[in-house]
Amino acid sequence: MQSRRDALLSFAAVWGALSLPAGTAAAGAQPAVTVGANPGWTPTGVSPSQAQVLDALSELIAPGTDTPGTREAGVPAYVDRTIAGYCTAVEAGEFRSVLDALDADARARHGKGFAALSTSEQTAIAATYDKGQKFSPFGRLKEVVLVGYFSSEPGATLAVRYDPIPGDYKGCIPLSEVGRAWAL
Amino acid sequence: MANLNTRWRQENTYDAIVVGSGMTGGWAAKELSEKGLKTLVLERGRMVRHLEDYPTAATHPWEVKYPRAKLPPDELKAKYPVQNRTGYALTEYTQHFFVRDDENPYTEDQPFDWIRGYHVGGRSLLWARQSYRWSDLDFEANAKEGVGVDWPIRYRDIAPWYDYVERYIGVSGQAEGLPQLPDGVFQPPMEMNCVEKVLKAKTEARFPERRVTIGRCAHLTEPTEEQIALGRGKCQHRNMCMRGCPFGAYFSSNAVTLVAAEKTGNFKLRPHSIVTEILYDEAKGRADGVRVQDETTGETMEFYAKVIFVCASALNSTWLMMNSTSRRFPNGFGNGSDQLGRNIMDHHLGVGAMAEAPGYEDRYYSGRRPNGLYIPRFRNLGDAATKRTDYLRGFGYQGGAGRPNWDRNLHAAGLGGARKDELSQPGPWMVRIGGFGEILPHADNRVTLNRDRKDRYGLPTLRFDAGLRENETAMRRDMKTAAVEMLEAAGFTNVIGYETPSPPGLGIHEMGTARMGRDPKTSVLNAHNQVHECRNVYVTDGACMTSASCVNPSLTYMALTARACAHAVEASRRGEL
Numbered sequence: 001m002q003s004r005r006d007a008l009l010s011f012a013a014v015w016g017a018l019s020l021p022a023g024t025a026a027a028g029a030q031p032a033v034t035v036g037a038n039p040g041w042t043p044t045g046v047s048p049s050q051a052q053v054l055d056a057l058s059e060l061i062a063p064g065t066d067t068p069g070t071r072e073a074g075v076p077a078y079v080d081r082t083i084a085g086y087c088t089a090v091e092a093g094e095f096r097s098v099l100d101a102l103d104a105d106a107r108a109r110h111g112k113g114f115a116a117l118s119t120s121e122q123t124a125i126a127a128t129y130d131k132g133q134k135f136s137p138f139g140r141l142k143e144v145v146l147v148g149y150f151s152s153e154p155g156a157t158l159a160v161r162y163d164p165i166p167g168d169y170k171g172c173i174p175l176s177e178v179g180r181a182w183a184l
Numbered sequence: 185m186a187n188l189n190t191r192w193r194q195e196n197t198y199d200a201i202v203v204g205s206g207m208t209g210g211w212a213a214k215e216l217s218e219k220g221l222k223t224l225v226l227e228r229g230r231m232v233r234h235l236e237d238y239p240t241a242a243t244h245p246w247e248v249k250y251p252r253a254k255l256p257p258d259e260l261k262a263k264y265p266v267q268n269r270t271g272y273a274l275t276e277y278t279q280h281f282f283v284r285d286d287e288n289p290y291t292e293d294q295p296f297d298w299i300r301g302y303h304v305g306g307r308s309l310l311w312a313r314q315s316y317r318w319s320d321l322d323f324e325a326n327a328k329e330g331v332g333v334d335w336p337i338r339y340r341d342i343a344p345w346y347d348y349v350e351r352y353i354g355v356s357g358q359a360e361g362l363p364q365l366p367d368g369v370f371q372p373p374m375e376m377n378c379v380e381k382v383l384k385a386k387t388e389a390r391f392p393e394r395r396v397t398i399g400r401c402a403h404l405t406e407p408t409e410e411q412i413a414l415g416r417g418k419c420q421h422r423n424m425c426m427r428g429c430p431f432g433a434y435f436s437s438n439a440v441t442l443v444a445a446e447k448t449g450n451f452k453l454r455p456h457s458i459v460t461e462i463l464y465d466e467a468k469g470r471a472d473g474v475r476v477q478d479e480t481t482g483e484t485m486e487f488y489a490k491v492i493f494v495c496a497s498a499l500n501s502t503w504l505m506m507n508s509t510s511r512r513f514p515n516g517f518g519n520g521s522d523q524l525g526r527n528i529m530d531h532h533l534g535v536g537a538m539a540e541a542p543g544y545e546d547r548y549y550s551g552r553r554p555n556g557l558y559i560p561r562f563r564n565l566g567d568a569a570t571k572r573t574d575y576l577r578g579f580g581y582q583g584g585a586g587r588p589n590w591d592r593n594l595h596a597a598g599l600g601g602a603r604k605d606e607l608s609q610p611g612p613w614m615v616r617i618g619g620f621g622e623i624l625p626h627a628d629n630r631v632t633l634n635r636d637r638k639d640r641y642g643l644p645t646l647r648f649d650a651g652l653r654e655n656e657t658a659m660r661r662d663m664k665t666a667a668v669e670m671l672e673a674a675g676f677t678n679v680i681g682y683e684t685p686s687p688p689g690l691g692i693h694e695m696g697t698a699r700m701g702r703d704p705k706t707s708v709l710n711a712h713n714q715v716h717e718c719r720n721v722y723v724t725d726g727a728c729m730t731s732a733s734c735v736n737p738s739l740t741y742m743a744l745t746a747r748a749c750a751h752a753v754e755a756s757r758r759g760e761l
Contacts, residue, residue, distance in 0.1 A: 065601040067608070085249070086256045123599055132597035139595030144251055146607065150590040151245040151252075159608045160590055164244065169421040169551030171377035178548050181589040181610040183245065184423075 041077035045084030046096055052115040053099040054079055060122050061145045067159040070145060073152035079144050094137035095144075102126065156183035193488060198224040198452070200752070201474055201489040203459045203504065206306025207738050208725045208745040209495035210437025210445070211349075215749035216493070217450040221756075224487055225445075226457040226476060228496075229302030232281075232309070234415075234438040238428030240277040248276045252591075255279065262286060269297045269690065273310065278426045281309055289645055291634055296648035297689035298499065304455055305438040306497065307692070308738075310426050313402040313434050313554070314582070315355045316735035317346050317366045321566065326731050329576055332527060332625040333701040335730045336711035339366070345743035353435040353742070354411055356419075356555070357400030365560040365580075365735070371405045373398045377549045379541045379585035379613045380557055386674040393562045393570055394670070399555040399582065402435035402739075414443055423552035434554070456480050460643060462492065462508040462517050462721060470720045470761065477641060491720050491752050491761055495745065498528075498726035499631060502697040503646055505708075505723075506633040516633075518715035523708050524698055525632055527625035528650045529732040531691035535660050535683040536618035537667035539676035541585060544613050548587065556584035559617060559670075561734055563662065575658040576624065579734045581667065583617030615676055619663035622734040623688070624655050625696055650688050660686075693737050695726030712755075713748040720761040722748045 043051035058070040058079060070076065083092045105125045106114040114122060129138035149155040156162045162183040199221035202212045209225060217223040231237065250256060253276040260268045267274050267282040274282050281301045290298060301307055320339045327334035343366070350369040359367040376384065376398055384396035403419040404411055416432035416439060425434050432439040445451040456479040463486065465472040473488035494501045502525050508517035516524045559581035563572050588611035598606075629650035637645045660683060668681040688694070701707020704716035709728050715721040724745040726737060733740075755761050 061599050062604040063601050065605065067604075081249075082251060086251065088257050091257075126599055127597075130597050130599060132595060134595045136595070143594040146594045147251045147591070149604075150607070151248075153244070153246045156245050159604065162245075163550070164242070164422065166421045166551035169375055169549070169553040171375035171380070171549050171553070172547055173550060175546050175548040175610070178550060180608050181587070182550075182552075183589065184552060 039076055041074075041080070043080045045080045045082070045087075045092065046099060049103065049113070050096055050099040051076070051080065052113065053103045056115040056117075056122060057099070057102060057126065057141075058145050060119065060126055061142055062149045063119075068154040070149045073149055073154040075145055075148040075152060075155075078148040078152070079141070082144050082148070091137075091140070095141050098129065098137050098141050101129070150183065196486060197473075197488040198222045199489060199756075200224070200491045200493065201226065201487055202493045202495055203474065203501070204228075204306065204494070204496035204725070205304045205437055205442065205453065206495065206497060206725075207308045207311070207437065208741050209306070209493070210308060210441035211742050211745040212493040212495050212724065212749055213437075213445040213451055213453075214441040215746050216491075216753070217445045217448040219749070219753045220450065221491075221753065222450050223445065223452070224489065225442075225451065225453045226459050226474065226487070227304050227306075227453065227455045228458040228479060228500075229304065229306075229455065231453075231455045232304045232428075232438055234428075234432065234436075234443060235430060237438075238430065239280065240427045241424065241430045243277060243427070250276060253277055266297060267299055270299055270692075273299065273426065277424070278310070281426070287640055289637065289639060291637060291645065291647040293647065293649040294651045295687035295689075296650060297687055298646075298648070298694070299689065299692045300497065304442070304453065305436055308436040309428055309438060311738055312736065313425065314558070314736040315350070315353075315357070315368075315400050315402045315739040316558075317368055318342070318733050318735065318740055319364050319366050321364045321561075322731065322733040325577060326625075331576070332731060333699065333703065333706045336700050336702045336707075341711070342740070342743050342747065345747040346739065349739065349742045349746055351408075352410070353402050353440060354404040354407065354416075355400055355739075356403050356405040358397050360395055360397050360560070362395060362560055364565055368400070370400070371407075374401070374403075374405065374553050374555050376557070377585055378544050378547045379615060382541070383557070383585065383615060383670070383674045387559075387670050390673040391562070391670065393565075395560055395562075397558050397560070399558045401555040403554060404433050414440060416440065419554065421551035421553055423554040425554050458641065458643070459496070459504055460484075460507060462494070462504065463488075464508070464510045464512055464517070464718065466510070466512055469718075471718055477643070479641070482641070491756055492722070493745075493748070493752075494721060494723040494727075495725050498694045498697055498729075499646060501723055501725055501727045502631060503633065505698060507644060513717070518698075518708055518717045518721065520717050521704060521706055521708055523627075523706065526627045526630045527696040527699055528629045528631055528648075528688065528694065529623045529625055529696040529729065530688045531620045531693050531732065531734060531736075532623055532652055532656050532660065532686040532688075533618060533620050533691055534686040535621075535663045535667075536581060536583065536616065537664065537671050537679060537681045538614060538616040539671040539674075539679040541613035541615050541674075541676045547613075548610060556582050557617070558582055572662065575655045575662070577622040577655070577659070577734065579619040579621035579659060579663050581617040581619050583615070585613055585615040587611050587613055615671060615674075617667050617670065619660075619667065620691065620734055620736070621656060621659045621663060622732050624653065625699070625731060626650075626653060629688070631697060648689075652686070652688065693726065693732070695729035695732060695737060698723050698727035699730045700728050701730060712751040713744055714751075719755070722752055724748045
C-alpha cells in the first residue's frame with residue numbers, strides 16, 4: 001500500500017531530480033586535519049578512528065568557505081549522535097562501513113588514514129563512492145551531513161537565511177533582496 | 185445515603201455536557217456557556233493550555249534531536265505506524281499532539297488511516313485551516329442523483345451560521361462570486377507568488393470554467409477588536425502552526441473558543457475523561473447524562489445534564505453511540521435506522537500534477553505563507569458544458585508554487601564548497617496542484633464496534649471496512665488529466681501527472697457515520713443535529729455529514745455546531761428537550 005508519505009517522497013524525488021547539476025568538488029592541497037587529532041567531541045555512535053574519518057568526510061562534503069564549514073557547525077558530532085540515536089541498527093552499520101571503507105582505501109592507496117590525506121586525495125577516494133545514488137549508504141550519509149549542516153545554527157543563519165518570525169509574506173520579490181535560499 | 189446520593193448527583197449535574205474539546209466541542213462549549221448554560225466539557229486526553237502547553241512553538245531547527253525533526257524509524261514503527269502515514273505531520277515538533285498507535289489500536293479489514301490527537305483542543309491544533317463553504321450544489325446532490333439520503337437542510341439554513349463563524353474565527357480569503365463556492369466574511373487574502381499569478385492568468389484564459397484563487401484559511405490577516413480582545417494577533421507567516429501558535433493567529437479551540445467559554449464563568453473542563461456511554465432514562469425517554477472512565481485512575485463516574493452535545497470527532501462519537509446500548513437502543517444509541525457506523529466518507533487525494541517553471545530565476549519571496557492556492561470545483565456544476573459522463577460530483581485542487589531550499593537532491597554526486605554554495609541558493613521554481621475529491625456514501629463502507637479487541641482501558645475498539653469505489657476511481661483519472669493540462673497550458677515544463685493510492689482516512693476528513701436526514705428510518709440525526717430518537721442529544725461533528733462535498737469540512741462542522749447550539753437553547757427554553 002502506498003501512502004501520502006510515498007506520494008510526497010516521490011514528489012520530492014522528482015523535485016530533486018529536476019534540480020541543477022551537482023557542483024564540482026573544490027580541490028585543495030593542504031591536509032584537512034592534523035593526523036591523529038582528537039575531533040573535539042566524544043563519539044558515541046562510531047569508534048574513535050571512525051570519528052576521525054567522519055570529521056574529515058564531513059568537512060570534505062561541506063567545507064568552510066566564506067560561510068562556516070561542517071566542522072565549525074558541529075556536524076561531525078551531530079552525525080555521530082544520529083548514528084547512535086536515530087538510525088536503525090542496519091543503517092548505523094552501513095554508515096560505519098562507509099567510514100571504514102574510506103579509511104581502508106586511504107591506507108591502501110597512501111599508507112595512511114583518510115583523515116591524514118590532503119583534500120584532493122580525500123576527494124579522489126570519496127568520489128569512488130559519491131555516485132549520486134539516492135539509497136546508497138554513502139548517499140544517505142552525505143544527506144545526514146548536509147541536513148545537519150543546514151539545520152545547524154551557523155549553517156541555517158549564515159549559509160542560508162533564517163527568519164523565525166517573518167511577519168509578512170511577500171510573494172514576488174527580487175532574489176537579490178534575499179540573496180540566499182531560506183533555511184525553512 | 186439517599187441524601188448523599190442526591191448531593192453527589194447535584195454536584196455532578198450541569199445544564200449541558202459537551203463530549204470532546206476539538207473543533208466542534210470548543211464551539212459547543214463557547215455557544216452554550218455564552219448563552220448561560222452551565223457547561224461541562226469532557227475531554228478524553230490531557231490538558232493543553234494555549235501558549236503554555238506549546239513546548240516546541242519557538243524551537244529552532246538546531247534545537248531538535250533528529251534529522252529534519254523526524255522521529256527515529258524504530259520509534260515510528262513501534263509507536264506511530266498509523267500516525268506516520270501522512271508522512272509530514274508527525275515530527276519532534278508535533279509528536280505530543282498525536283496518539284500513540286500502540287496504545288490506541290483498531291482493526292483494518294481494509295486500510296484506513298485514522299490520524300488523531302487525544303488532548304484538549306484535539307485536531308483543531310493540527311488542522312490545515314482551509315475554510316470553505318458548501319453550496320446547494322452539495323446539499324442538493326444526493327436528492328438529485330438518488331445517492332444516499334437527502335440532506336435535511338439547504339444552503340440558506342446554514343449561510344447565516346457560516347457568516348457568524350467566519351466573523352468570529354477570522355478567515356482570510358478572496359471573494360470570487362462562484363455559485364459552487366460561496367464567498368464568506370473574509371479578512372484580506374494572502375498574496376500569490378510570481379509563478380502562482382502566472383498559473384492563474386494562463387489557466388483562466390485557457391479554461392473559462394476554472395478559477396485559481398488563494399486558499400481561504402482560518403488565519404487572522406486583519407484582526408477584529410473582538411479577536412484582539414481574546415488575545416489573538418495577526419498571522420506572522422511562520423508556518424509552524426501545528427506546534428501551536430504563540431500569536432493565536434490561526435483558529436484553534438485552545439486559542440479561541442475555549443478561551444471564550446472560560447470567560448463566561450459557566451464553563452468547566454475535565455480532561456482525562458473518556459466518555460464511555462450515553463445514559464438513557466427509559467422512563468423520561470431522554471438521555472440523562474454520560475458515564476466517564478478517568479483515563480489516569482480508571483475510576484468510573486457519571487455526569488448529568490439536560491442536553492448533551494456529542495463532539496468527539498466522527499469516529500469516536502460513533503464509537504460512543506455504538507457503545508451506549510440499552511433496552512431502548514440494543515444496537516447502539518439512536519440507531520433504529522441501522523445507519524450508525526455506515527456511509528463513512530473522507531476526501532480522496534494523492535493525485536494531481538507538478539511541473540517546473542523556468543524563467544523566474546531572479547524572483548523569490550519572503551515569509552512562509554501557511555496557505556496555498558485553491559482551484560474550486562469545475563466539473564458537474566449543473567450545466568451541459570461541465571457535465572461528466574464518467575463520474576458524479578467533483579473535486580478541487582490545492583497546491584502552489586515555490587522554490588525548494590537547500591533540502592533538495594542531497595544525495596546527488598558532488599563534494600566541496602561549490603556544492604555547498606549551490607545548495608545555499610534556492611532551487612528552480614516548482615508548481616504542484618493536487619486534487620481533493622468527493623467520496624460518495626455507501627452503506628457498506630462502514631465501521632463497527634469490535635468487542636473482541638479491547639484497548640488498554642478494557643474498552644472495545646473500532647473495526648474499519650471501507651474503500652474507494654468506481655466513482656472515485658473514475659474521478660481520479662480526470663483529476664490527473666485536468667491537472668496536467670492546466671500546468672501545460674500555463675507554459676510550464678517537465679509536467680508530470682502523479683497518482684498514488686489514497687486509502688480512506690488519509691484526507692483526515694472522516695465523516696458520515698451518524699448522518700443527518702429527514703427520515704428516522706434512514707438517518708440518525710435530524711435537521712438540527714438532534715438524534716431522531718432522543719432529542720436532547722446533538723451530534724455535530726463530522727459524523728453528521730450526509731455527503732462529503734469536495735471542500736475541507738471543518739468550517740461546516742463549526743457552523744452546524746453553532747446552529748445546533750442555538751436550537752438546543754431555544755428548545756430547552758420551550759421545554760422540548
